[in-house]
Amino acid sequence: MLTSPAAAPAARREGAQAVAHRARRRALAVLVALAALVLVVLASLALGVRDIAPAEVWRALTAPVDGLMDHDVVLDQRLPRTVVGLVAGIALGCAGTVIQGVTRNPIADPGLLGLNSGASLAVVCAVWLFGITSPIGYVWFAFLGAAAAAAIVFSVGRGQPVRLALVGAAVTALITPLITLVLLRDQQAFNLYRFWSVGSLTGRGLDTVAWLWPFAVVGVVLAAVLAHRLTMLALGDDVATALGQRVGTTRALASVAIVLLAGTATSLAGPIALVGLVVPHAARRLVGTDYRWIMGIGALLGPVMLLTADVLGRLVLPRSELEAGVVAALLGAPVLVAVARGRTVAGA
Amino acid sequence: MTTLRAESVSLGYDGLRVIEGLDLTLPDGKITAVVGPNACGKSTLLRGMARLHPLDGGRVTLDGADIGSMSRKELARKVGMLPQSSIAPDGVRVAELVARGRYPHQGWFGRHSSDDDAVVATALESTGVAEIADRPVAELSGGQRQRVWIAMVLAQQTDIVLLDEPTTFLDVRHQLDLLDLLTELNRARGTTVAMVLHELNLAARYADHLVVMAGGRVVAEGAPADVLTQQVVDEAFGLRAQVVPDPVAGSPLVVPVGRFHAGA
Numbered sequence: 161m162l163t164s165p166a167a168a169p170a171a172r173r174e175g176a177q178a179v180a181h182r183a184r185r186r187a188l189a190v191l192v193a194l195a196a197l198v199l200v201v202l203a204s205l206a207l208g209v210r211d212i213a214p215a216e217v218w219r220a221l222t223a224p225v226d227g228l229m230d231h232d233v234v235l236d237q238r239l240p241r242t243v244v245g246l247v248a249g250i251a252l253g254c255a256g257t258v259i260q261g262v263t264r265n266p267i268a269d270p271g272l273l274g275l276n277s278g279a280s281l282a283v284v285c286a287v288w289l290f291g292i293t294s295p296i297g298y299v300w301f302a303f304l305g306a307a308a309a310a311a312i313v314f315s316v317g318r319g320q321p322v323r324l325a326l327v328g329a330a331v332t333a334l335i336t337p338l339i340t341l342v343l344l345r346d347q348q349a350f351n352l353y354r355f356w357s358v359g360s361l362t363g364r365g366l367d368t369v370a371w372l373w374p375f376a377v378v379g380v381v382l383a384a385v386l387a388h389r390l391t392m393l394a395l396g397d398d399v400a401t402a403l404g405q406r407v408g409t410t411r412a413l414a415s416v417a418i419v420l421l422a423g424t425a426t427s428l429a430g431p432i433a434l435v436g437l438v439v440p441h442a443a444r445r446l447v448g449t450d451y452r453w454i455m456g457i458g459a460l461l462g463p464v465m466l467l468t469a470d471v472l473g474r475l476v477l478p479r480s481e482l483e484a485g486v487v488a489a490l491l492g493a494p495v496l497v498a499v500a501r502g503r504t505v506a507g508a
Numbered sequence: 509m510t511t512l513r514a515e516s517v518s519l520g521y522d523g524l525r526v527i528e529g530l531d532l533t534l535p536d537g538k539i540t541a542v543v544g545p546n547a548c549g550k551s552t553l554l555r556g557m558a559r560l561h562p563l564d565g566g567r568v569t570l571d572g573a574d575i576g577s578m579s580r581k582e583l584a585r586k587v588g589m590l591p592q593s594s595i596a597p598d599g600v601r602v603a604e605l606v607a608r609g610r611y612p613h614q615g616w617f618g619r620h621s622s623d624d625d626a627v628v629a630t631a632l633e634s635t636g637v638a639e640i641a642d643r644p645v646a647e648l649s650g651g652q653r654q655r656v657w658i659a660m661v662l663a664q665q666t667d668i669v670l671l672d673e674p675t676t677f678l679d680v681r682h683q684l685d686l687l688d689l690l691t692e693l694n695r696a697r698g699t700t701v702a703m704v705l706h707e708l709n710l711a712a713r714y715a716d717h718l719v720v721m722a723g724g725r726v727v728a729e730g731a732p733a734d735v736l737t738q739q740v741v742d743e744a745f746g747l748r749a750q751v752v753p754d755p756v757a758g759s760p761l762v763v764p765v766g767r768f769h770a771g772a
Contacts, residue, residue: 384617387617388614388617388618394597395595395596395597396591396593397593398560398591398594399590399591401580402588402591403611404581404611404612444599449598449599449600452618
């Protein structure tokens with residue numbers, strides 16, 4: 161009917177080979193991503209504006225000497241920003257994947273849903289109203305701001321992709337001038353916001369991470385649980401429901417996961433553009449349409465991209481640095497264009 | 509065998525009642541076709557019976573048990589439903605899509621068993637898509653794609669399969685092809701099939717049990733030969749038509765009259 165009966169076994173054999181080939185490719189993708197993560201973590205510890213020999217970096221980590229400049233740089237600057245990059249990167253990779261999966265919208269990211277603008281407004285208000293300028297103080301405002309924006313967007317958007325995007329845009333459009341209003345009135349808020357809004361891994365110590373990591377862990381666990389549900393949701397709400405999924409529960413869990421993950425990432429590293437958007441696309445390109453794989457590889461590619469951006473930012477300028485957020489955008493845009501040309505997008 | 513029954517169900521959208529107190533029983537192991545004019549509530553009824561649309565009143569029972577009190581997965585192991593709004597994600601391959609029909613039989617993380625593989629293989633075979641199991645769904649023709657979706661519903665292994673306008677976007681040859689396939693499955697497995705169809709004559713030919721709806725109620729139901737009369741067509745569709753025996757199958761054939769052709 162579709163092929164002649166004689167040709168069928170051959171076609172089936174080829175099919176089985178192709179399946180095995182793709183399984184190998186997926187396993188390989190995970191291994192390569194894992195190796196890339198290890199490499200970029202090492203690079204993040206070893207490379208920077210200050211030249212420190214790898215052996216000295218190792219000594220700093222294993223047997224630090226108090227007051228030695230090289231050791232202080234590694235322990236007080238490079239180690240915290242590496243940890244921040246890891247946690248924020250994993251959170252962004254998972255958040256982007258959950259957002260795109262649950263909205264079936266290939267251009268959805270924390271920014272589109274208004275989470276970043278909510279966090280930004282909360283941070284400038286923290287400075288303006290309460291004079292809070294230490295990261296450990298304003299991360300909570302960032303978190304609450306993201307959560308408040310998410311609460312509005314999800315409750316009005318009610319899970320419908322187009323509606324979510326519209327409400328997200330509306331919330332952002334409403335908040336942006338409010339941020340400007342505060343910045344125009346408060347010099348201190350303006351100074352802090354200039355750096356915060358770019359997105360950077362510096363300036364946040366391990367103490368901030370110590371406060372925030374439990375949120376990221378819960379978020380990642382939720383994302384892992386959601387992955388299989390998102391694979392089904394990609395077939396449409398009706399099909400997913402007919403297959404026995406409680407779509408409303410999926411949406412509710414996804415909202416919580418998004419707030420936890422994007423909230424953690426934005427609180428730690430500021431509104432980093434493009435990582436949450438690009439990573440799921442790259443992951444899909446590598447491992448196909450099963451969200452269990454997309455989520456897994458996304459959790460690896462997120463920190464790879466963020467830390468790569470951070471490390472490159474330390475190296476491109478002599479005796480100075482570019483913020484990770486800027487480099488991530490420069491890296492992410494071409495990747496996104498390449499993916500768009502390859503036409504492997506979520507949803508339709 | 510299992511019997512799905514709607515008991516004085518009411519359905520609607522945002523307060524607008526579409527169906528009021530309707531009763532319908534899908535005969536066991538038979539093919540039921542639901543026909544009716546646009547907006548008569550036939551799709552809404554089918555969706556209500558699959559619990560895709562909330563009931564405003566009444567209940568739907570499976571062997572006497574209210575499906576509203578079952579878990580969704582439990583229901584999905586007994587009643588399969590292919591809605592109109594299915595989306596094939598870009599890049600998904602035939603066998604992958606069909607394997608997703610195993611969802612109601614799997615746990616949280618969707619671990620695949622060898623049992624799943626066997627069921628998927630059978631579903632691919634019996635819908636004639638085994639040879640294209642590795643092709644991306646997006647590359648297939650409309651007829652092939654619809655077969656793949658039916659294979660996915662088969663992988664669900666339910667005694668009852670509901671289909672909402674499964675032939676709508678297919679040309680006449682592929683419509684026949686699909687209805688033949690469903691008949692084959694019904695005869696070979698004894699699966700109860702119920703579908704909403706637009707094409708009256710194909711419905712009359714393939715259905716054991718024909719349900720004609722209009723304005724949210726059942727105008728007539730029964731064997732197509734008894735049900736599809738001039739009066740019923742006029743009442744349901746407001747259409748003047750002659751009904752003659754189908755020269756191929758002997759089922760009633762509706763020949764509409766229209767304004768420009770007086771007829772015999």
